[in-house]
Amino acid sequence: MRRALLLLALVLWPALASAGLTEQEIGRVAFDPPADAHVPLALPFTNLDGHAVSVRDAIDGRPTLLIPADFTCRQICGPALTIASSALQQTGLAAGRDYSLVIVGIDPRDSREHARRFTEGQIGQAGTAVLTGTPDTVRTLLNSIGYHTAFDGSRDALAHPAAFVTLAPDGRVVRALSSLALQPGDLRLALLEAGNGRIGGLPGRIALLCYGFDAVHGIYTSRIAAILRLLGATTVATMAGLIGLSLVRGKRRGASA
Template sequence: MRHLLPLLGLLLAALPPAMLPGPARAALTEAQLAEVELAPPPGARLPPDLPLRDEDGHAVTPAALQHGLPAVLVLADYTCVTLCGPALGIAAHALAETGLRPGRDVVSLAIALGPRDGPAEARAMKAAHLDGLPPALLAATHVLTGPAAALARVQSALGYRAQFDEAAGRYAHPIGILVLTGDGRVSRLLDGLAPDPAVLRLALVEASDGRIGTLGDRLHLLCYGLDPAHGIYNGMVKQALTVGTLLTLGGLGLFLVLVSRRRAQGGQAQGGQAQNGQAQGGMRP
């Protein structure tokens, strides 16, 4: 048993800083994080005339990119090192599994959260997380940037509330997929990290008919992640780390118990064999 204790020590040493004793540090307050949400108001619509630029630096508007087609929209921080990139990839791959024809049935849009992201950051994000998509889907996926005023209009119109962490240089923001009708109205709001392709297809088919689903739900799933300078974990990441660590500790604890029992049983068996041997030795002629 004592030989296995170093393993437990190594595991505890590997625990993330957020789970170890010590003062908690956070650049954003709990009150600020509580304000982060995606809650489209009734009639929410992506402004069709927004002056944006695509990843190649071309001037575009949402209306010109949609061509009257329904769209999948994700808002993201293109320099994010936690969940934004994976969320874009997840949305794109879910769209690929719907069976809809990119550019003919649907388009995919991503819009930057702030003006610090330009076409170069958009290209880097697209290359890092959307490379390998079918060519038609890649061509129908537009990673957009714009001036501060235009991006503020996007967030205000969609009920998208983010907080910028000045100390960490990143956003705390909701993760969600907005399904838009051909004229940019919000039809549905879907989970940004686990979208069901079948549900996404149905939502896009409804959006193509101009139908608006129930928008009463609010998304509070945050992309905030770990700030290496401050040791901050967002709630979701911290919960995942906590669950994973507890499962690991539980598994190790069970392993130690089983090993201890086996050793105890082995010792009893050896003791019994020794006693039997002595008894048998006394009966020999």
Template structure:
């Protein structure tokens, strides 16, 4: 029996409306990755990890009483994570602040399948250039206490790394097509009690940016008096993840204002002299 024409039209309309919704949406790495600004957010200090030597620790155990550089990575990342850590330690080697005295470094894996062996493999690469920094007890490479055995990460069962990333606004997602994580390249600074202070983006941040971020996170307990005063002259821009010099901006504005006032004064003086000459004539 042939179906009535109106039923064919209804079926076609239903396919138009429901077909695209049922199709798989292409993975968009730009929508899946990024930094959500959460200044002052408290990280969960009770989160449990295992360090590179196989010791079980909580996040609170490794924070201590100093500002923290927090690096969300995954150790088997084929792309930017290795370069991000190398860039970080290269910068720290030239930093005037002292590791262990002024700050701690915590790298943690966002991949729940990774183990201390993966962390050690990454540490071994970094050790070839920065052994004194990398092997310091104040540098921590963390992974999951119980690594996942699943072939792919399961976002419905958040691990400690995922919860920490979520707390500081580090958004990322697993791309099953290529078997990699889509994530941003950024590091954060935390206050000694574990509150988010600043993000530094990419690989191109400068030593001054890092020093000021740590001084800012240290709440007056890190850096020299000059560093503290310098913070008054700089303004953190969360869009760029760096510090803008307010003094230069103020001088520019002041220079423009001075020029306008001087121009106005000269103009009024010339006008008064012309009126005087015209009146005398």
């Protein structure tokens, strides 16, 4: 129930009341990894200390969870990082030994200070890299994994998918994961697959957006609406079960008295 309530809170995050993006532009925002997706290892970024770091340096020869993030996002990115951090802790795997965690800023305008505030208290130091890059570098990385965004100038906001990706040590994309449905078991399996060089099941398209509220029509997108209905039904069923259990216990106490 706690997980259901958390997910419900995420999809009900303060919604976008208006948008400068057209319906067609929003429709192009998705995570659609090509079959041979491969991150260029030589791409240069900058870490939180201001040092130049390549993707190869950040991966450091380990299977990797790559998280594209908008460091100033006020929708789902922050809570999604919390979910990912919690899931990683429950995998039984150790950062810096079994896997690397790489968080890349998708908005080149974000500074290292934005990145530091975004990740503060959420992640450890071992095996973790938080990176910012130039517009060309960021664009090259996102295009290589099929991660498509759109900038809404009227709101100074970046519409983007709510999704992560696991990489093999050579930069190959192994599995794409939705940040709204991330389970520790699935994440552990994805990292183990990446470590063994296996290619998991890449979904054809992940279109759960941080822009999940369809501001063009003023309604939730069909995927978000489906999640809301499912979580609502789960919450009601759970509450009904708890109430029923409480009534049974109350009757038993009365009978024993």
